[in-house]
Amino acid sequence: MAQDITFVRQDFIAPSAAPLGDSTAVGWARKNLFASVTDSVLTIVAGLAIVWFLYHAIDWLFIQAAWTGTDRTACATLVQGGTKPDGWSGACWAYVGDKxxxxxxxxxxxxxxxxxxxxxxxxxxxxxxxxxxxxxxxxxxxxxxxxxxxxxxxxxxxxxxxxxxxxETSLWGGLMVTLIISFVGITVSLPVGILLALGRRSKMPIVKTLCIAFIELVRGVPLITVLFMASVLLPLFMEPGSTIDKFLRALVGVSIFASAYMAEVIRGGLQAIPKGQYEGADSLGLNYFQKMTFVIMPQAIKLVIPGIVNTFIGMFKDTSLVSIISMYDLLGIVKASFGDSNWISPVTPLTGLIFAGFVFWLFCFGMSRYSLFIERRLDKGHKR
Incomplete structure (x- = not known):
């Protein structure tokens, strides 16, 4: 007869103690930065590299920088006739102030x-x-x-x-041109992109074919080509003697290019909407316009806010390409100022590019932060 080895516990196991929590800065560092020997080594190496970089960057950008002056002698090295005893100069913010x-x-x-x-x-x-x-x-x-x-x-x-x-618009330039082209591109590309996305999903063959052809044609060429066509080739199809302002051509080219990309972003949002939302709108007796305006499109746009803002940011930075048609945005006007003999020095180009890069980063970072704010505010049914 086999021995019965079945065992049934008569009492519950004592509960284990809760894991120790440490919400202090030291506890966070121990968990995220020094959890193992490898993590500790990588943290120390990365920290030293960051400190080294920040030290030299702050020293060049602020401490050794020239803040006042009327010409390049304020920022020149010793070889060029400057007065700095060590023969080295920092950023030339006097040049930025003058320009x-x-x-x-x-x-x-x-x-x-x-x-x-x-x-x-x-x-x-x-x-x-x-x-x-x-x-x-x-x-x-x-x-x-x-x-x-x-x-x-x-x-x-x-x-x-x-x-x-x-x-004349040929006298316009700098940040003003960048903001105008970006504002017009953003304002035009969103509604046109929505119409193109709806047209691509339309059941009418002609409308769908035209929208697909437009989107794929524009997305298949770089923005430089679109600007070149708008500036050089478009006047060839017009009546002799008639002209279109060059700045207007740039606005049209950027808007068309951004609209094609925006259409695909919006189409992705439309495809993410469950079929039940369409059926629910139909069951309420809504027509196509009411269904898209009040039910489908608000949900689709909310889902693709990151993609929309990403398109806006890319378009804002791509405005620098208008220099191909002799329109000078912020970056173009900064680069054009390098030829000023009154400010020629080894440090002025880098200073100007850092200034332009900071301005672009400031606007792009602002758009990114605002999009996150809108996402958190609208994300009521998809929180995780």
Missing amino acids: FQQFMIGSYPRNEVWRPYLVAILFVALLIPMLMPSVPRKGLNALLLLVALPIVAYVLLLGGMLGLRHV
Whole structure:
């Protein structure tokens, strides 16, 4: 007879003690930076590299930098006739200060600078409340920002009416050009991209084919090609003697290019919407316009906010390519200033590029942070 070895415990196992928690800085460092010998070595090496880099960067950018001056002698090395005893100079912020207005508005007439500055003030005054969810009357705010402001900016910047002096767009430049092209591109690309995305998913063969052809054609060529075609080839198809402003061609080229990419971002959001949402909207008796406006599109846009902002950021940086058609944005005007004999030195080009890079980073980082804020605010049903 086999022995019965079945055993049933008569009492519960004593509960284990909760793991020790350490929310202090030392505890966080021990867990994330010094959890093992390998982690400790990598942390120490990375820390030393960061300290070395920051020390030299801060020393060059601020401590050894030249903040005042009227020409290159303020930033020159000893070989070029400078006065620094060690023969080494830091960043030439005096050069940036002297060229700052040019970096902002290009060659815009100096006695008319109040016009772009006034447009900038109006833009900031309308954009800030538009970005704040708690501010009421968003419809009126959007109407002023997207409709009234472009008309006012056109009249003020271009002139030629209401007693204002006409300023050719060839004199525009700097950050002003970057912001104008970006603003127009963002404003145009989102609604056009939505229409293209809906057209690509349409059941009408002609509409679907045209939208697919447009999207694939534009996405298949680089932005430089689009700008080149808008600037050089487009006038060839026009009647002799008729011209289109070069700046307007750049606006059209950038808007078309961004719209094609935006269409694919929006299409990804539409495909992510469950079929039940479409069926639920149909069961309520909504027509196609009502279904897309009130049910489908708000959910799709919410899902692809990162992709939309990523497209905006890429477009903002790609405005530098307008230099191919002799339009000088911030980076283009900075590079053009390198030829000024009054400021030629080994440190001025690097200083100018660092300044331009910082401005681009500031705007791109701001858009990224704001998109995260909007995602957190709208992410009510998909939190994990």
